[in-house]
Amino acid sequence: xxxxxxxxxxxxxxxxxxxxxxxxxxRLVMQRCRACGHFRWQPAPICTRCQAPDHDWAPLSxxxxxxxxxxxxxxxxxxxxxxxxxxxxxxxxxxxxxxxxIANLLDAAPxxxxxDAPVRVCFEQHPAGQYLPMFRLS
Amino acid sequence: xxxxxxxxxxxxxxxxxxxxxDSGRSELALACAAITAALxxxxxxxxxxxxxxxxxxxxxxxxxxxxxxxxxxxRFFAEVAYGGGGGPLGTxxxxxxxxxxxxxKAVIAFRAMNERSGRGTRRFGQAAPTxxxxxxxxxxxxxxLFAPAQMIALAARRHMHLYGTQSQHFGQIAVTCRHHxxxxxxxxxxxxxxxxxxxxxxxxxxxxxxxxxxxLETDGGAAIIVTTPDRAxxxxxxxxxxxxxxxxxxxxxxxxxxxxxxxxxxxxxxxxRRLFADAGIAHDALDAIYIYDHFxxxxxxxxxxYGFCQRGEAxxxxxxxxxxxxxHGDLPLNTSGGNLSEGYMHGMQNTIExxxxxxxxxxxxxxxxxxxxxxxGNAVPTSAMILRAxx
Numbered sequence: 001x002x003x004x005x006x007x008x009x010x011x012x013x014x015x016x017x018x019x020x021x022x023x024x025x026x027r028l029v030m031q032r033c034r035a036c037g038h039f040r041w042q043p044a045p046i047c048t049r050c051q052a053p054d055h056d057w058a059p060l061s062x063x064x065x066x067x068x069x070x071x072x073x074x075x076x077x078x079x080x081x082x083x084x085x086x087x088x089x090x091x092x093x094x095x096x097x098x099x100x101x102i103a104n105l106l107d108a109a110p111x112x113x114x115x116d117a118p119v120r121v122c123f124e125q126h127p128a129g130q131y132l133p134m135f136r137l138s
Numbered sequence: 139x140x141x142x143x144x145x146x147x148x149x150x151x152x153x154x155x156x157x158x159x160d161s162g163r164s165e166l167a168l169a170c171a172a173i174t175a176a177l178x179x180x181x182x183x184x185x186x187x188x189x190x191x192x193x194x195x196x197x198x199x200x201x202x203x204x205x206x207x208x209x210x211x212x213r214f215f216a217e218v219a220y221g222g223g224g225g226p227l228g229t230x231x232x233x234x235x236x237x238x239x240x241x242x243k244a245v246i247a248f249r250a251m252n253e254r255s256g257r258g259t260r261r262f263g264q265a266a267p268t269x270x271x272x273x274x275x276x277x278x279x280x281x282x283l284f285a286p287a288q289m290i291a292l293a294a295r296r297h298m299h300l301y302g303t304q305s306q307h308f309g310q311i312a313v314t315c316r317h318h319x320x321x322x323x324x325x326x327x328x329x330x331x332x333x334x335x336x337x338x339x340x341x342x343x344x345x346x347x348x349x350x351x352x353x354l355e356t357d358g359g360a361a362i363i364v365t366t367p368d369r370a371x372x373x374x375x376x377x378x379x380x381x382x383x384x385x386x387x388x389x390x391x392x393x394x395x396x397x398x399x400x401x402x403x404x405x406x407x408x409x410x411r412r413l414f415a416d417a418g419i420a421h422d423a424l425d426a427i428y429i430y431d432h433f434x435x436x437x438x439x440x441x442x443x444y445g446f447c448q449r450g451e452a453x454x455x456x457x458x459x460x461x462x463x464x465x466h467g468d469l470p471l472n473t474s475g476g477n478l479s480e481g482y483m484h485g486m487q488n489t490i491e492x493x494x495x496x497x498x499x500x501x502x503x504x505x506x507x508x509x510x511x512x513x514x515g516n517a518v519p520t521s522a523m524i525l526r527a528x529x
Contacts, residue, residue, distance in 0.1 A: 009270050070345055070347070076263060088283045
């Protein structure tokens, strides 16, 4: 595979491998505090609300709403030349207020995208093998 | 004694190289040229200076610079994290603290980079050519989200949604900076006028961010020298007093450069909190403002967060932009052209212009300029100062 033709693959960090492993099973999980139940994103070693040390990698509903988005038209990476225009979306997940993540919005005409539009997670395999969470309008 | 930095440190030297697309020299050469220019401007020898503060992102090593300049000793050195765009006043703040507390006599803050030619520094508008992405970027880069312009586009679109801000409002910032660059022969965009129609016709980079919403990419160097008011009396220029300084960050700055514009506070509101009280002035005492202009939408957000207007009201505050433009505007903005049109020295060029205005030596001089606000980049951990003229 020619790496320059794909966006960078994620390199799991020590302690966050379960997130990527779950993605490979096409499941979306995030750290949830065992003490207070608070989800946190991006990963952190302790609860960002109550600072308790223990967490589970808990499943999410995979449902959310569009908080914001951008249609990227200018390629800044070799792989982007063939991909533009592509949509990067910031999704607020239904599981917790303010819990937001970045992904691509697939198969959406730019004019069809709207604030608060409901989306559902799906998974797409990176050429290097790792599955990545993505979203589609639901 | 006041607990603030107010009145205890001042700027006595400024210097910069040409701003270009290809400097033709090393980043170390740029740093040395900017610093020696600042020393000459101050009337100081290198041996009079005993501290250096650098931007974290700067590739130059202070000890290497000390060797080149023949500085016999360094009693103070520091790096400012988030420099980068957060650094222009962030470097000056520890420099000011060092001289105010007697840890050093005089301190250099500098920024030098070949950011446009790529000879030493990677272009910030291009993705790093690595097959894998680590750390926070592992959650962004696989989606093709690399460059600051792309990241801030998400915040810009949200601002438009919440407050009715339009691309034309962003464009007034670009037009203002270009207007001032056309009064400054040293500016990279001198001689290239820009209208709002030109802005609206410029191609989309990451919708809603257009090419002309983005700052320049620049090779160059800039340096500023700070010392105490006592030492400043013997030097060449009337000093410019650091009337107030503030840094600011919040936990929300750590997630990504995707700004949480729904959060009640921002890095800028934190930096701004004590600024005007420490300086002992209100907003209407400012003769000029230097708002870090990496991307025009973020200038609007900074105007709101520094208290010129309420959240969401920047579009009304800027109007047709004429209030920001010399010679008639009531609130001149980025009077040498800014990051958008003078040169992108990570904001240090804006601070240098503020000093020129407060000395009374600017090309497009504001009469009797007394106070200026200078801010560092927002959407990242930031810094800000209010500077005051003397005499």
